[in-house]
């Protein structure tokens with residue numbers, strides 16, 4: 001227990017968190033009956049059995065701030081000088097709970113009987129933690145690089161152009177760059193540019209077959225958003241603004257979010273709110289577009305991929321984005337043996353790398369522990385191929401599989417489809 | 426003493442309860458909410474409203490993950506609702522003291538069943554709170570106080586039903602008054618705010634095309 005005298009850092013956290021307590025959060029704390037059901041929904045709790053990973057417990061600092069400012073008892077105790085506002089020690093202790101052990105996957109949010117959106121609360125609580133400097137170095141670095149260099153991994157336009165050239169050579173199709181008046185602007189995640197550049201070649205082939213006018217912008221190509229992960233709306237806004245500006249100046253009709261979960265959250269759901277205005281273009285996830293092409297008969301594939309495979313739903317796309325049916329319809333077109341994990345769709349288990357966790361070095365061990373869930377799900381199906389639609393999930397899963405010495409190949413859905421295209425021969 | 430409990434203390438409790446609950450709900454609404462500018466997949470209002478009710482039924486995965494607390498929770502809440510709104514003396518009380526009209530009470534056997542469900546359910550929940558490591562970690566004094574007062578209200582209510590002694594009825598009423606005064610300052614508020622939290626989340630998920 002401390003008195004009302006908080007250090008500068010602690011009161012900065014307090015002020016930022018307080019400013020984030022809206023009607024939603026006030027109702028969530030009022031409603032929480034401390035039933036603990038959210039724990040059963042969280043892969044970090046399930047795999048460690050440590051009660052400190054109970055989702056609502058990760059919000060103790062915010063609950064204390066809410067109590068102090070929004071409740072009778074809190075105000076009374078505050079006046080008497082018995083405030084229990086979080087001090088620096090508490091913030092330091094909670095940093096691991098707020099960042100390393102929460103992928104903002106929202107699974108707990110769907111399970112809570114009173115409907116508390118715990119992931120939303122963690123996301124808002126991070127605003128205070130990052131403002132006061134209680135954030136992991138990995139995320140701080142990624143945010144800085146995003147602002148200074150334009151990408152969390154330090155990928156520049158030069159690297160992008162080199163990758164594009166290489167992909168043009170691979171697939172033999174010219175890839176349009178900065179083309180004014182295109183219908184679609186394709187965004188990428190730097191992880192794709194660096195680690196999975198085949199994605200670029202894949203869309204080039206699919207779009208050529210479907211006769212789609214598209215382009216990549218050298219001014220706004222990076223779709224990921226470290227600001228959202230670290231919990232800094234200012235940074236998040238600046239990052240998303242680049243993409244929006246690029247799209248506006250190219251005059252595109254729609255922006256395509258890449259195979260990346262939180263990029264979709266960033267550009268599809270958060271961008272208009274971060275910028276405080278509606279966007280003059282549509283935002284669509286690559287899977288939604290492919291699904292559209294499928295229903296228009298413009299996605300012509302031959303034969304099927306016969307090796308048994310499963311699909312991992314990226315949380316931000318499925319549970320937080322409602323893109324659940326699309327990947328299944330697509331998979332059923334190109335695969336003859338698609339097997340569902342249980343649970344799946346909106347109740348899928350997170351890979352353990354979302355919400356910025358994959359960028360936190362010190363969280364690696366915990367992340368591998370949490371991945372045990374996924375590895376068991378995959379083991380049960382006995383498949384040797386796992387398809388997903390998020391570069392970050394893909395990377396996390398590849399590392400996790402390696403850690404558990406599992407011989408399973410991870411493939412992006414767009415690439416899988418491109419491989420079955422009629423024109424792919 | 427009985428007159429005091431049934432007279433001024435009742436009025437006082439009723440006022441604290443009503444003013445307190447309204448103040449709490451008002452303070453939630455006052456905290457404000459920013460309009461979501463992202464184009465929606467489904468109507469937020471419709472999904473939010475639906476969620477207030479649909480969220481009472483757990484998903485299969487949740488049922489599998491936490492069967493005990495869900496069963497005990499159902500037992501307790503359903504039992505309590507029947508006792509509160511369909512016990513004959515309560516309906517008489519609502520008719521004579523509060524509303525001016527009544528409705529058909531539950532038959533005696535249903536009352537007994539409801540009492541058994543509510544009491545067993547709440548004992549199960551309290552025991553769980555005491556022994557489960559997760560609950561030990563997150564429970565506060567308020568959780569125990571609220572559970573204990575509610576339990577006493579139900580227990581004294583069952584005793585009072587015998588109507589053998591007016592003192593028992595007053596004793597029940599006293600616990601009801603304690604509950605009503607404590608209510609707005611506690612987590613018992615979830616009896617009202619659950620509709621808000623479910624609606625807010627339901628709307629958010631609904632706009633994104635996910636059923637909450």
Ligand code: SF4
Nearest residue numbers: 032033035036038112
């Ligand atoms: S499941 Fe909901 S009500 Fe239960 S402890 Fe978690 S946040 Fe609170």
Ligand code: SF4
Nearest residue numbers: 042102103105106108
């Ligand atoms: S959002 Fe996901 S990772 Fe975070 S607490 Fe909830 S279930 Fe756990």
